[in-house]
Every structure is written in C-alpha cells, then in structure tokens.
Amino acid sequence: MSIIIAAGLLLGAPIVDSHRVEIDHQGQRVAVTYHSELAVTHRQVGSAGPAGRPSTLRCLWKANVSVEREARSAAGHVLKRTIASDTPIEGSRPGWCSGQSAAIEQEVAMRSDQVRAHLLAVAERDREALALELDAAHSPARG
Template structure:
C-alpha cells in the first residue's frame, strides 16, 4: 500500500513533519532600547550627540523533538547584540549620523521551543538594563573621536 500524503509525509510507519529544519535562525528582534545624550565641545560650537541603543536578540532553534518517553534535545539558543544609532547636531546647523554596534552582548539557551521562550529571554535581557547602559556609554565614548573627525570634515566643507 502506498504511503499517505496529507500535509505530512508517511514513510512506512514513521510520520515526519514536512521537511523543516529544526536548526532555524530567526531574524533579530529588538527587545529593549536605551538613550544616552552627551554634549561635546567642538570648534564649530557645542554639539549634542544622542545615542540610541537597541538590544537585538537572535533566536536559533536546535535539537529535535523526541517521541513519547524519550528526552527531547530541543533547545533555543539566543544571543543579544547592541545596535547603536548616533544623531549629532551642532549649534551652526552641522548634523552627523552613524550606525554601529557591539556583537555578543549576552547569550544563553533555554530548553524547548524558541516561540515559548521569547518572553522569558526578553525579560532576562531587560533585567540586565544596567549592563546595557554601561555598554552603550562605552560605545558612545569610543565614538567621540570618529564624531569629532566627522564634524571637522563637515565644518571644513561649509567653510566656516
């Protein structure tokens, strides 16, 4: 008798899910955002730089669902990256923006499906807001030299 085919593939007595790899990477989703504002002195005048940090979490489903009575190897691994957007505005109308970030801010794994673990992972990341702020401030500090160089180029370009 031929195997059944009704949305599922039947091979002998073993039913298989439609061919879907359980090692799926999902798109990164923002979990939390923080702002940091700093004022820099520049030869063109005072410049306010606003750094907006968004924690982006990427989930990856690994393992397999086991038949009844056997231990499942299904896990959701995740990692959080910090994506930063800087908007700087000077007193003479100079504006500069830049996007950059830091990968591997946090990482972890949870048993089971990623869809059921998303809320708990988001809560775990949110509980580390102080660490996120520390990383955001450090990245903002590292950006001061590139920002000053960019402002110098812009200032020279307007001939002021």
C-alpha cells in the first residue's frame, strides 16, 4: 500500500514550507523554489496470535522524501527537476497497517525537522547542477 502525502498537508498543518531563493546567474536574477513531498509506504509483517497468545503484527513504514525544484529566470526559462532522497524516514507501529495511518502521520510530522534539513541540504547541493542547466538553457543552439 502506498500513500502520497504532500508535506504541507499532513494533519492539516504545514510541516515543511517551500524553500525559496534568488540567485544571480550571468547577471540575471533566477527565482528558485524547492518543495518537498513525502511518499509513505506501508508493509504488514507478523501474524495475529491465536486466542490467549500475543500477536506479532507490525506495520513497517517508510517515508521517502523527494524535492521538486522550479527555477524561473528573468529571460523566461523555466527549469524543473525532481531530486529523490536516498535516506528515507522509517519506523514501525504495532498492529494492522490499516489502523495505523493517523499514528504514522503523527510520527512523520514529528520528524518535520529532518525533512526540513533534507530540503535545505538538497537546495545547497543543487546549486552547481542548476548553474549548469541554466548555462545550457542560455547558450545558443548548436547545429
């Protein structure tokens, strides 16, 4: 089972704002917006115990963070890119996954500082790639 949760919509309250920066590229201002999105997946493990015996049911969950980047230059170029995370946020809850959605959302929301830190780190690492993309967009077409 997979649920896509926009980071700003968890529990009805924003947990991660978009990160906006303006950079100067070859004398032109470029407005860049980074927005994080979480894809939460669940995996049911264990089994229900027979009467009088404890259950081993657990719901393993993983929230993969991806960052959408949109750069708009004064020259009219719009560059979009999705940057996937290689370090998901993970956890587990006792019981059936179907009954744990709200608790998992709360756990993810409590880790919003990790998501925010990831968003800012991605934005910092993306500067060089963005500069190269802007160079390519501004260069005349080669024949």
